[in-house]
Amino acid sequence: MRVLGVDPGLTRCGVGVVEGVAGRPLTMIGVGVVRTPADAELSQRLLAVEQGIEQWLDEHRPQFVAVERVFSQHNVRTVMGTAQASAVAMLCAARRGIPVALHTPSEVKAAVTGSGRADKAQVGAMVTRLLRLDAPPKPADAADALALAICHIWRAPAQNRLQQAVALHASKGRTT
Amino acid sequence: MRVLGVDPGLTRCGVGVVEGVAGRPLTMIGVGVVRTPADAELSQRLLAVEQGIEQWLDEHRPQFVAVERVFSQHNVRTVMGTAQASAVAMLCAARRGIPVALHTPSEVKAAVTGSGRADKAQVGAMVTRLLRLDAPPKPADAADALALAICHIWRAPAQNRLQQAVALHASKGRTT
Numbered sequence: 001m002r003v004l005g006v007d008p009g010l011t012r013c014g015v016g017v018v019e020g021v022a023g024r025p026l027t028m029i030g031v032g033v034v035r036t037p038a039d040a041e042l043s044q045r046l047l048a049v050e051q052g053i054e055q056w057l058d059e060h061r062p063q064f065v066a067v068e069r070v071f072s073q074h075n076v077r078t079v080m081g082t083a084q085a086s087a088v089a090m091l092c093a094a095r096r097g098i099p100v101a102l103h104t105p106s107e108v109k110a111a112v113t114g115s116g117r118a119d120k121a122q123v124g125a126m127v128t129r130l131l132r133l134d135a136p137p138k139p140a141d142a143a144d145a146l147a148l149a150i151c152h153i154w155r156a157p158a159q160n161r162l163q164q165a166v167a168l169h170a171s172k173g174r175t176t
Numbered sequence: 177m178r179v180l181g182v183d184p185g186l187t188r189c190g191v192g193v194v195e196g197v198a199g200r201p202l203t204m205i206g207v208g209v210v211r212t213p214a215d216a217e218l219s220q221r222l223l224a225v226e227q228g229i230e231q232w233l234d235e236h237r238p239q240f241v242a243v244e245r246v247f248s249q250h251n252v253r254t255v256m257g258t259a260q261a262s263a264v265a266m267l268c269a270a271r272r273g274i275p276v277a278l279h280t281p282s283e284v285k286a287a288v289t290g291s292g293r294a295d296k297a298q299v300g301a302m303v304t305r306l307l308r309l310d311a312p313p314k315p316a317d318a319a320d321a322l323a324l325a326i327c328h329i330w331r332a333p334a335q336n337r338l339q340q341a342v343a344l345h346a347s348k349g350r351t352t
Contacts, residue, residue: 043266043276083256084263090219100219
């Protein structure tokens, strides 16, 4: 099972690919950040995020895409861009018929550290340990994307299979 | 000058195409609503919005796309979906090298009614008059999309030419 985790953002969109199954050691396939210039027009930034996500999908062919669920009660100045970047990631996956799962930040933290209130350093440390890396991935957005992918592998395998069947059915029904 | 106005939303995304230049009578080319089922998965809804917008772009070939600027201080329960639908509309335009302009609701109201605090009925009445329609377009999202297109035609023609040049330059620089 190969999962692309996406920590959405316009300035830095974290992406990380993890392979494995629940209960077995996991493998990091790739990690990185899609960046867009803060002074570019919003439509051009969204286009750049799309091109970045498409490259990751082309290169790593994940079976699932896990995106952080964005809440509107977060910092209102950044939440709109985060919501829009997450929409682009979801859209790229849906177009390929790849099932998309949303996980909240506290679900992700709880999955990898045991506590939904863990801080960034703790998440980074656990990602490093679980994927047997030499050092925590940087920036934090990259580590968070890997944590999302790990969270997805560990949560609800049965639900994933159901979702994959639904997405396959939906993609067959598409006209374009 | 042909403009596609988009009043973004996941449940109802208003779309309207208006042709004309500032200072001359305007013509409505088309109006409608892209709908997605409220019970579908978010990623599938975004995909349906994309398919709907793509159809409007294919059919009407606008030179500009005008999208309502979404503010986070609106109703927090719907603002995320609105932001995400607007991202899809902007992305569809940017992919084709069509310049995107964002106008605030009060800019649009002020442009078509003379008051930034006009209500829906007043906007609908003015859209009907300005486009010489028999009745106000329904639902309100459709009328709002036409108002956005009118607002765009009337605002800053010089800015539009500059934006078009920048978008053309950006689309030539793309690798995909």
